[in-house]
Each structure stands twice: as structure tokens, then as C-alpha cells.
Amino acid sequence: MQEKPTNPIGVFDSGIGGLTVVRALMERLPFENIVYFGDTARVPYGVKSVETIAHYARQITEFLLQQQVKLLIIACNTMAAVAYQVVDDLSAVKVLDVIDAGAREAAAGTRVKSVAVIGTPATINSNAYARAIHRYDPEIRIFSQACALFVPLVEEGWLDHTVTRLTAEEYLKPVLCHSIDTLVLGCTHYPLLKPLLQEVAGPDIRLVDSAEAMAEQTAAVLQERDLENREGAVPEYRFYVTDVPLRFQSIGERFLGRSLSNVRVVQW
Numbered sequence: 001m002q003e004k005p006t007n008p009i010g011v012f013d014s015g016i017g018g019l020t021v022v023r024a025l026m027e028r029l030p031f032e033n034i035v036y037f038g039d040t041a042r043v044p045y046g047v048k049s050v051e052t053i054a055h056y057a058r059q060i061t062e063f064l065l066q067q068q069v070k071l072l073i074i075a076c077n078t079m080a081a082v083a084y085q086v087v088d089d090l091s092a093v094k095v096l097d098v099i100d101a102g103a104r105e106a107a108a109g110t111r112v113k114s115v116a117v118i119g120t121p122a123t124i125n126s127n128a129y130a131r132a133i134h135r136y137d138p139e140i141r142i143f144s145q146a147c148a149l150f151v152p153l154v155e156e157g158w159l160d161h162t163v164t165r166l167t168a169e170e171y172l173k174p175v176l177c178h179s180i181d182t183l184v185l186g187c188t189h190y191p192l193l194k195p196l197l198q199e200v201a202g203p204d205i206r207l208v209d210s211a212e213a214m215a216e217q218t219a220a221v222l223q224e225r226d227l228e229n230r231e232g233a234v235p236e237y238r239f240y241v242t243d244v245p246l247r248f249q250s251i252g253e254r255f256l257g258r259s260l261s262n263v264r265v266v267q268w
Contacts, residue, residue: 003070003093005229008033008236009218010069012060015043016248017151017188018075019255021098024191024215025073026237026258029222031229033236035067037266041243045078046122057083059268061090063240069093070227073214077119077187081128094221099123101217102184102210103132106140109206110182113140116175119186121146129186143175147187154189155251160196168193168200176201184208192255239263 009032011022016038025034037060039045045053057079064072072095074080074087080097088095106115117129124146133140149167158164175183183205185191191209198207222228229235239262241248252260 003225003227005070005227006033006231007068007070007227008035008238009071009073010035010037010064010067011073011075012037012039012064012079013076013188014039014045014056014078015076016040016252016255019252019260020188020191020211021073021075021214022237023255023257024209024211025218026235028212028215028219029228031232031235032222033229035064035069035238035240037064037240038242040241040245040248045076046120050082053079054083054086057086058090061087063266065091065093067238071096071218071221073218074098075188075211075214077123077128077210078126081123081126094225096214096217096221098188098210098214099128099132099186101213102186102208103129104136104217105210105213106182106184106208107133107136109208110140112179112181113137114143114178114180115140115182115184116143116145116172116178116180117184117186118145118147118150118171118175118190120151121148123186129184141178143178143180145171145175147171147190150187150193151189154192155247157251157254159192164193165196165200168197172197172200176205180205182206182208185210237262240266242266242268 074097
């Protein structure tokens with residue numbers, strides 16, 4: 001398959017969380033066409049078996065490759081943790097994932113070689129971030145914390161609610177007692193909580209937003225492969241989902257930071 005600079009970037013996620021990655025890409029690469037796939041009918045992935053997640057990842061990869069994408073981004077931490085190899089083996093184009101992007105930035109940024117990672121129970125239990133960070137620097141100490149309640153709180157829109165603040169204080173307490181200087185937001189929902197998490201963590205701790213890290217890595221890869229879209233035309237954004245839940249529009253627009261249009265439903 002010939003990769004052309006005008007071809008879109010393919011981004012996929014188990015639901016709508018990956019829209020924070022799309023938002024970061026829109027801001028960092030304003031001329032790039034983007035195709036997004038959210039498997040909204042089968043979310044959440046975190047409670048499913050590795051075999052099932054691999055099967056879903058294979059289906060979505062094949063669909064996006066048919067859209068003539070020039071690059072694939074796994075925006076779902078759970079999929080990146082358990083099915084990266086499946087996607088990479090299937091793909092004719094370069095595959096990037098949020099875990100590697102966040103890990104790379106964390107390893108490069110920590111001065112005291114002490115990093116905390118927060119994520120969903122599935123992502124934390126997979127140990128994927130620890131493995132990825134250690135690929136860049138095996139000496140870094142890693143403290144992980146599963147934060148199961150953050151995703152529903154974000155989807156409820158409680159971004160600066162007292163309940164969310166108290167929850168964040170409880171979740172971060174076990175990692176903040178260590179002398180960390182870097183906190184990785186290991187879930188695509190968490191960038192929406194960044195201001196609150198920064199307040200709870202304090203000014204001395206640097207937050208690694210895996211969506212922003214992903215956008216930076218994407219820009220570097222496109223430049224390196226001479227695949228930047230230099231046409232300067234208004235970009236085309238297409239959104240594919242497997243179901244349109246009642247609140248999809250409102251939650252999606254909160255994640256994207258702009259109106260969400262051109263949504264199409266894919267029936268498997």
C-alpha cells in the first residue's frame with residue numbers, strides 16, 4: 001500500500017477516550033486528515049479476555065487500513081497493553097501507541113528516576129507502562145496506582161467536582177508518599193482531569209499527558225518519513241463508531257473540545 005502525505009491518520013479506541021488523542025493531534029498537526037474509530041458497542045475492553053481484545057483489534061485495524069491511512073495510532077491503553085503486536089503484525093503502515101509515547105516522555109523527563117503511573121485496573125495490572133518505561137531506562141523506579149473511578153467521573157462531566165477531588169486525593173496518596181517527580185496519566189480520559197490532578201499532585205510534579213506525547217511522536221514520525229500533509233487545505237475528520245449511545249455527542253464534544261460531526265455507525 002502506497003502511503004501518501006494526504007492520506008489520513010487512523011486513530012482507534014475502545015470507546016470515546018481516544019478523542020483526547022484526536023484533539024491533541026488536531027492542535028499539533030492542524031492540516032492532517034484524521035479517521036477515528038471508537039468501538040462504542042463493545043466498550044469497556046478492560047474486563048474482556050486478551051483473545052477477545054485481540055480479535056476486536058484485528059477487526060478495527062483491517063477496517064482502518066481499508067480507509068487508506070498512512071499511520072495507525074492505538075489510542076486505547078488496554079488495547080496497546082495486550083494487542084499491540086497483533087495490530088503491528090497486521091498493519092502495512094507504521095503503528096504507534098499511547099503507552100510507548102507516554103513512557104518515552106516519562107523516561108526522558110524524570111530527574112530523580114522515580115515515576116508514578118495511574119490508569120485503569122486493566123492497564124495497571126498489565127504492567128505495560130512499567131515495561132515500556134524500563135525499555136528506555138531500566139533504573140527508573142515505578143509506582144503504579146489503579147484509579148477505577150476516574151473514567152465514570154470524567155464521563156459524568158465531574159471534572160472539578162468535590163467528589164472527584166476527594167477521589168484523586170485518595171488515589172494519589174500511595175504514590176505521592178514516594179519521592180516521585182513525574183506522574184504519567186495512563187488513560188485517555190485523564191487529560192480532562194489534568195488541572196485538578198496537578199493541584200492535588202503539587203507544582204513540583206510534572207504530569208505526562210499521553211495524548212500530547214502521542215501528538216508529538218506522531219509529528220516526529222511523519223516528518224521522518226516525509227509524510228506530512230503540506231497541502232494546507234481544510235482537513236477532513238471522520239468518526240466511525242459501532243453504536244451511538246445517548247450521551248455520545250455531549251461526552252464526545254467535551255473530549256474533543258469542539259463540535260462532533262460526521263459520525264458514522266459501522267455495523268459488523
